[in-house]
Amino acid sequence: MGNKEFNVLAGTFNDRILANDEHFVEKDGGILEINPRAFSRPNLAINSNFDFWQEGTSLSGVSGWQRTNDGGADRSSGSTFSTSRQAFEVGQTSVPNGPKYYKRIVVSSVAGAGNRCISAFDSECLEQTAGKQVTFSIWLKADAAKNISCEFTQGFGTGGSSGVNSIGVKKQQIGTTWALYSFTATMPSISGKTIGTTPGSVRVVLWFDAGSDYNSRTDSLGQQSGTFDMAQYKFEIGPTATDWEPYNLADELVKCQRYCEKSYDVDVAPGTISHLGRFHRLAFNAMHFYDNSVHFRQDKAYPPTITFYSPNTGAVNNIRDASVGADLAVTNNGIHIGTTGFTATQGGLTSDNEYIWHFIARAYLQY
Numbered sequence: 001m002g003n004k005e006f007n008v009l010a011g012t013f014n015d016r017i018l019a020n021d022e023h024f025v026e027k028d029g030g031i032l033e034i035n036p037r038a039f040s041r042p043n044l045a046i047n048s049n050f051d052f053w054q055e056g057t058s059l060s061g062v063s064g065w066q067r068t069n070d071g072g073a074d075r076s077s078g079s080t081f082s083t084s085r086q087a088f089e090v091g092q093t094s095v096p097n098g099p100k101y102y103k104r105i106v107v108s109s110v111a112g113a114g115n116r117c118i119s120a121f122d123s124e125c126l127e128q129t130a131g132k133q134v135t136f137s138i139w140l141k142a143d144a145a146k147n148i149s150c151e152f153t154q155g156f157g158t159g160g161s162s163g164v165n166s167i168g169v170k171k172q173q174i175g176t177t178w179a180l181y182s183f184t185a186t187m188p189s190i191s192g193k194t195i196g197t198t199p200g201s202v203r204v205v206l207w208f209d210a211g212s213d214y215n216s217r218t219d220s221l222g223q224q225s226g227t228f229d230m231a232q233y234k235f236e237i238g239p240t241a242t243d244w245e246p247y248n249l250a251d252e253l254v255k256c257q258r259y260c261e262k263s264y265d266v267d268v269a270p271g272t273i274s275h276l277g278r279f280h281r282l283a284f285n286a287m288h289f290y291d292n293s294v295h296f297r298q299d300k301a302y303p304p305t306i307t308f309y310s311p312n313t314g315a316v317n318n319i320r321d322a323s324v325g326a327d328l329a330v331t332n333n334g335i336h337i338g339t340t341g342f343t344a345t346q347g348g349l350t351s352d353n354e355y356i357w358h359f360i361a362r363a364y365l366q367y
Contacts, residue, residue, distance in 0.1 A: 042237075047256055079116065083106070128237070139232050143226055149169060150207070154201075154203075199301055232244055264276070274358070282353070
């Protein structure tokens, strides 16, 4: 029996056969049921195809909080990790919708009850998801059959209520070939909570390595080293995963720039020696430039932290006096920071000298 057209008003299936209609699936006895994956819901995650990596495309042997791809972060304590952007072969079909990139994290586990390694995916949707079922789906594979764990958390911003973790904890075995995995949770109410000076948010955490201190947050995942690959993910309101839908790259970059923006080209890591996109100003006096204003391309989630770099050396917290060919350490630069831009001032300027710099503005979601 082929799929038939459903008449919503009449509550019956018409006789016309619909070829390859993905909206319905045929069950035993010829009964047609709605296919929930065919009716897609909005994706609350950003950069969900790993297209943008404003902080850089690789890190090696690091620990603590680290950022590469937009829309998330990685963290380890005790253990270390390396992460990198990997390219799919053109025309591959293992992961649908033609993604260009996937993310690889290589975990080097060190024994310790408080040691861990995670990847986090952040979404500014605390209020929209409170009290509702949500689903996170992602394509995964590993260098061998391994368990990972997924956890949902709520964050209330800087100065807000304490975060809530251990929501919807699930341990999941993943294999050595690409497969789609989904995780569902019911988010707690936020009644009585306080939102701080930065936005509230929801974080989805994938655990790769977890000492015994984190048993309740990982369903006793345990510790392990290994290589884990991640591609194309979706975070949505609802009890099941629906299909990931392609996005416009220009629009997606704007979403990313709400939380991070830089003067460098989008694929150039901060601190790289580069003159492409740099700012240049003439000094009016020892403190001010003729034009002190720097305007962001996209309004930020809150007034960001500004970090400067010398285009000639890549030195952090330095600008370059191009007239004498020397770096100058930042002193007062970046005062009067708002969500639309900042005023650049600097002590120790020489009148009418030319000064150049790169910057990055960070307004990431806080927990």
